[in-house]
Amino acid sequence: MALEGPTPVCAQTPQGSEPDTLDYALSSKSRVIRLVLQWACSHGDQLPEEEQVLRAFLEELYMSVCKDSKLIPGLTEMLPELGKMVKHNSEDADSSQKKHKVLLRQFSMGDERLQKRQPIRSSDEILFKVYCLDHTYTTIRVPLAASVREVISTVADKLGTDQDLLLVSLSSAGDKTVLKPDDVSVFSTLSINGRLFVCHRDQMDSLTPLPEQEGPSLGTMGSFELMSSKDLAYQMTVYDWELFNCVHEHELIYHTFGRHKFRKTTANLDLFLRRFNEVQLWVVTEVCLCAQLSKRVQLLKKFIKIAAHCKENKNLNSFLAIVMGMGNPAVSRLSQTWEKLPSKFKKVYGEFESLMDPSRNHRAYRLTVAKLDPPVIPLMPLLIKDMTFTHEGNKTLVDSLVNFEKMRMIADTVRTVRYCRSQPFSKPILISMPQRLLLSAVCSRSCCVC
Structure with missing residues (x-):
């Protein structure tokens, strides 16, 4: 889209006087520049892997407009805004180059x-x-x-x-x-x-x-029961939101069509998907490591409360992970523990289980999500399942032509992720550092089940 001067545009303009020709060129090139500026402002941050290409494109466009402005003075008014955009992207690129030199530590448990x-x-x-x-x-x-x-x-x-x-x-x-x-x-x-x-x-x-x-050999019931279920659910939501907010929309495409085809990482998405398993197996681990019957009953009540608060916070990823953890065979077979659970909690847990009903393509869950306003942390494994089924059930090319209906269905899932993050998450609750350390330790425990 770089402009090489007024000659190509002028050659295509209707015959007329020189002022008319210049006005036509100014109008045409101004529209192109405004389109590029709007695109770079709206979607530039969605191209983290192509920063150098975007930067080179904007710089080339800026130089071409500078050259054209000598023949079409009206373009001079657009140079400051275009120059500001070039500078902004150059600074972002420089900062990102500094950032990637820092070794990642997100895969540790410290x-x-x-x-x-x-x-x-x-x-x-x-x-x-x-x-x-x-x-x-x-x-x-x-x-x-x-x-x-x-x-x-x-x-x-x-x-x-x-x-x-x-x-x-x-x-x-x-x-x-x-x-x-x-x-x-x-x-x-x-x-x-x-x-x-x-x-x-x-x-x-x-x-x-x-x-x-092998994972832990002792549970954390002693410290776990002292923590507020509401605070714990909120801190889990804060942590999950940070993971979810880091997932780039392109990673959904890379994951669906194959990472090796793009030579791109899906680390942000992988960590968020792994978080679902962490929470689910955390529930199983804590319950199975609790030796006393009365304590196990208290644990189930605690997890049901945490799940309820996660649902209130619209953190459906952790909410359903906790519910699935309690439905794991290792936990569900503890008949004596479930018998002693108060009927009020059994009823709440039953309502939670109904949201996991896979019939009619998870209709119960989808209706629940449709009623929620952003910010929402959705059930990411289900979104990945939707994209995978769409990809594997439909050909990408039909008679050597792109199957746009398939691309629209995949785009609908990507738009769901964008909609869930269209509003910022609320400010975190202020809690003491010892409490935050304790909450983090519980939320990030390794599991003995894998």
């Missing part, structure tokens, strides 16, 4: 969970442990969007070997998955207690989980 989250980019780097057969490890530093082939190459250089190696994802239950060479974003797609191992093909059967993968 105190950095208290820090405000920032969107993760494909160019960001991460320090990560890759384990060997004997449970020793080597720490590698690679871009987050690095492929498995690149990760293996880095590990081989660290270990000083030139033999063929496999990169294996090992869960706490001992399940092994050999990662494909072209897979990307493998660090963020690990299960909650999953770890990366490198080995030769004939050593795969000898891989065993690390002791740390």
Whole structure:
């Protein structure tokens, strides 16, 4: 869209006097510039992976307008606004280049969970442990969007070997998955207690989980029961909103059509999806680690209260994660515990379960969401399911033509995410730092079930 001077436009204008020709050129080029400015202002922040392209485009446009303004003086009035936009994007690009040099810590379970989250980019780097057969490890530093082939190459250089190696994802239950060479974003797609191992093909059967993968052996009932259900639900919502707000709309597309096709990371989306499993398994873990019957009853009541407050906060992701956690077979089979649960709580839990009814394409849940005003934290696994079914159930090309109906259906799901975030989340409740530390520790506990 860069303009190369008035000649091409003037050549297409109707025959007339020179002033008329210049007025036509001024009008045409002004409309183009206004369109570009509006587009850059509205959608420039949605192109984090193409910042350099956007920056180069705006700079080229600015230089072309400067050149044209010598022949069409009316364009001079638009130069300050265009120059301001170029400067703004240049500053953003410079700051983002500084940010991606900072190693990511979002995949750790430490105190950095208290820090405000920032969107993760494909160019960001991460320090990560890759384990060997004997449970020793080597720490590698690679871009987050690095492929498995690149990760293996880095590990081989660290270990000083030139033999063929496999990169294996090992869960706490001992399940092994050999990662494909072209897979990307493998660090963020690990299960909650999953770890990366490198080995030769004939050593795969000898891989065993690390002791740390077994998860906690004691519950937190002692401190958990002292916390306000309302405050805990609110802090969970604040944390979930930060994760959800970092998810870029493009990540939904990358996840649906395949990360390897774009060579882009979906780390923000992966972390938010993993959060659902964390909350769900947190509920299962706490209940199953509680040995006393009376305490387990109190735990169920506590979780039902937290779920109710999450629903009030329109945090449907954690709300349904807690409900699914209580419906897990490991919890639902505790018949004596459920028998002693007061009928009032059983009735509330029954109402919550009805929202999870998958019949008629989750009609109960969708009707509930349709009545809510933003901000809303939706059930992200269901949105991903919608996009996956749309993608796999419809051809992208029909008779060598783009299937726009499929693209519209995918766009509708993306618009749902945009609508849920169209209003900012309310200001956080002020609580003491010890309480915040305690809340964060409970919300981010590893789970023994994986």
